[in-house]
Amino acid sequence: MPRLTPQRREAQRQRIVDAARTAMLRDGLQATSMARVIEESGLSAGAIYGYFASKDELVVAVAVEVIRTRLASMAALAEERPVPHPAAALGAFVGQLPQGREAALVLDIWASTAHHEALRERTGAVFAEVSQGALTYLEAWFTHGRGLTPAAAATEARRALPALLALGQGFIVQSTLLGTPSPEDFRAAVEALWPTPEETPDGE
Incomplete structure (x- = not known):
């Protein structure tokens, strides 16, 4: 699998943050799980956890x-x-x-x-x-x-x-x-x- 360029990695990270933000705005912070962020982003769990190890890290990014x-x-x-x-x-x-x-x-x-x-x-x-x-x-x-x-x-x-x-x-x-x-x-x-x-x- 080809390695992602820095620009592509940043775009992927932003996609995850945008998905988390959308889910949190819609459902509230407590109801937003990593599973919902994965679903919202359309990416795999592995892709999400490759950028953010936990929900806390996503909260900070949002x-x-x-x-x-x-x-x-x-x-x-x-x-x-x-x-x-x-x-x-x-x-x-x-x-x-x-x-x-x-x-x-x-x-x-x-x-x-x-x-x-x-x-x-x-x-x-x-x-x-x-x-x-x-x-x-x-x-x-x-x-x-x-x-x-x-x-x-x-x-x-x-x-x-x-x-x-x-x-x-x-x-x-x-x-x-x-x-x-x-x-x-x-x-x-x-x-x-x-x-x-x-x-x-x-x-x-």
């Missing part, structure tokens, strides 16, 4: 697909001048977050990691990327929006990071479980709580 493709938005806001106020930044960010069935899948993954240490460790790297993008934005905001020195901005960014992430996570939970708010309504709610000043140091 988490990367669902989340990582949306990570650029927050870090990209750090490059804008003036740097957007956190209320505006959050409004832009939540518009890129998973919604609908994808958001429900994220909640499934979060719930599973609470009781599964190995899975928590594997998915931790994915969520760490979310944190790093948010931290990059906050450092830029405190530097250019508040006029702090880089060192002081880094300190304040680390202090503010948990609250910023919690707001984004809260949007996923509320929009999935309650069906509201929309990204637009969420931004308006954050602005009501955290009014945008008319002027910042960069805008004077």
Whole structure:
């Protein structure tokens, strides 16, 4: 049997991840077995296990697909001048977050990691990327929006990071479980709580 080229191997791997994602979105994380992924992909069990040794590895790959493709938005806001106020930044960010069935899948993954240490460790790297993008934005905001020195901005960014992430996570939970708010309504709610000043140091 001819050896697969790197491009062909990557295409085969992506086919498996796409099949797993389809099954998880349709049936939920807990109900999705390796057998269902095999059936969805149309590949043999040997082909699947040649890329992924377990369902946990597939869950991580799907988490990367669902989340990582949306990570650029927050870090990209750090490059804008003036740097957007956190209320505006959050409004832009939540518009890129998973919604609908994808958001429900994220909640499934979060719930599973609470009781599964190995899975928590594997998915931790994915969520760490979310944190790093948010931290990059906050450092830029405190530097250019508040006029702090880089060192002081880094300190304040680390202090503010948990609250910023919690707001984004809260949007996923509320929009999935309650069906509201929309990204637009969420931004308006954050602005009501955290009014945008008319002027910042960069805008004077």
